[in-house]
Amino acid sequence: MKKITIRQPDDWHLHLRDGTVLQAVAPYTAHFGRAIVMPNLVPPVVTTADAAAYRERILAALPEGSSFQPLMTLYLTENSSADDIAAGFRDGIVTAVKLYPAGATTNSHSGVRNIEKVYPVLERMAGIGMPLCVHGEVTDPDVDIFDREAVFIERVLAPLRQRIPELRIVMEHVTTSDGVDFVRAQNGAIAGTITPHHLIINRNAILVGGIRPHYYCLPVAKREKHRLALRAAATSGEGTFFLGTDSAPHIDPLKECACGCAGVFNAPNTMACLAHVFEQEGALDRLEAFASLNGPAFYRLLPNEKRITLVRRDEPVTMPAKITAGEHTITVFDPMFPIHWEVEDAD
Ligand SMILES: NC(=O)N[C@@H](CC(=O)O)C(=O)O
Ligand SMILES: [Zn+2]
Numbered sequence: 445m446k447k448i449t450i451r452q453p454d455d456w457h458l459h460l461r462d463g464t465v466l467q468a469v470a471p472y473t474a475h476f477g478r479a480i481v482m483p484n485l486v487p488p489v490v491t492t493a494d495a496a497a498y499r500e501r502i503l504a505a506l507p508e509g510s511s512f513q514p515l516m517t518l519y520l521t522e523n524s525s526a527d528d529i530a531a532g533f534r535d536g537i538v539t540a541v542k543l544y545p546a547g548a549t550t551n552s553h554s555g556v557r558n559i560e561k562v563y564p565v566l567e568r569m570a571g572i573g574m575p576l577c578v579h580g581e582v583t584d585p586d587v588d589i590f591d592r593e594a595v596f597i598e599r600v601l602a603p604l605r606q607r608i609p610e611l612r613i614v615m616e617h618v619t620t621s622d623g624v625d626f627v628r629a630q631n632g633a634i635a636g637t638i639t640p641h642h643l644i645i646n647r648n649a650i651l652v653g654g655i656r657p658h659y660y661c662l663p664v665a666k667r668e669k670h671r672l673a674l675r676a677a678a679t680s681g682e683g684t685f686f687l688g689t690d691s692a693p694h695i696d697p698l699k700e701c702a703c704g705c706a707g708v709f710n711a712p713n714t715m716a717c718l719a720h721v722f723e724q725e726g727a728l729d730r731l732e733a734f735a736s737l738n739g740p741a742f743y744r745l746l747p748n749e750k751r752i753t754l755v756r757r758d759e760p761v762t763m764p765a766k767i768t769a770g771e772h773t774i775t776v777f778d779p780m781f782p783i784h785w786e787v788e789d790a791d
């Protein structure tokens with residue numbers, strides 16, 4: 445039996461939702477130290493007051509004794525107030541701002557249509573050292589969905605870097621070798637988060653043998669060569685790549701229908717899947733950098749003091765395929781291999 449002990453991980457991109465779903469999913473993240481919590485609720489978390497109220501609802505949903513800390517983000521709109529954002533950051537209520545191009549993903553219709561309109565807010569953030577988290581896909585109907593990340597880099601991210609070089613940016617859920625190369629070329633000024641599922645599946649998972657809605661998320665999984673580039677980046681130990689699960693629960697009826705929502709719910713098996721991937725890549729000694737050290741360093745926070753132990757069982761570990769949320773179920777990410785790893789000391 446193999447074991448590894450690492451500093452307690454953090455999740456730098458997480459959807460906790462609200463209400464019944466929040467109650468159902470929060471316990472699965474409670475063994476993480478912190479998470480950057482996405483603001484794409486309906487209505488979105490736009491103001492510091494919204495974030496403070498949402499934070500209280502999250503804390504109330506945690507299991508007794510959990511020391512998990514939600515790090516709040518604000519949803520950037522073309523009408524966002526730079527003063528409110530700066531005050532929220534100064535007072536420690538908000539950690540980052542999230543840019544959704546309008547229409548790019550789940551609940552993004554209030555997002556930004558014209559990036560020029562938010563440059564004043566971004567300049568203010570650059571001045572105070574506040575990070576911008578980005579969903580990096582264009583939404584132009586003429587751009588193929590598999591190219592939307594690469595085109596976003598060219599049309600939006602690279603010009604933004606030039607225009608405001610001091611702005612600290614996290615390119616979230618990188619899914620292509622183009623994203624990996626771009627992040628690498630910025631010498632630490634931009635970070636990239638990577639999800640467990642994009643390390644495990646390529647686009648065949650969604651389409652071969654039938655349409656599989658539980659593997660559909662945005663940015664959509666790409667070709668195998670991109671998955672391999674992501675695995676190389678995640679397991680490299682390079683400080684600019686770290687874990688953002690993008691665990692994005694939707695109740696099953698909203699996934700299993702003619703126009704299913706984007707999002708993979710992976711919180712219950714994130715660390716088990718990562719241990720599997722890092723072991724396959726001969727990089728278990730770099731799991732801690734990816735899951736527990738690089739993220740806090742980029743966000744200018746200390747790593748967690750606690751440790752967790754991951755154990756590799758000889759027999760596969762059984763995990764529920766679904767969890768219950770009120771009267772519905774939410775399907776858990778199935779990595780399509782037997783899971784042998786589990787978190788032993790979750791405290
Ligand atoms: N990743 C997804 O497919 N979905 C996310 C939104 C997002 O992170 O883009 C969601 O909120 O459901
Ligand atoms: Zn996104």
Ligand SMILES: [Zn+2]
Binds near residue numbers: 457458482690691692
């Ligand atoms: Zn997300």
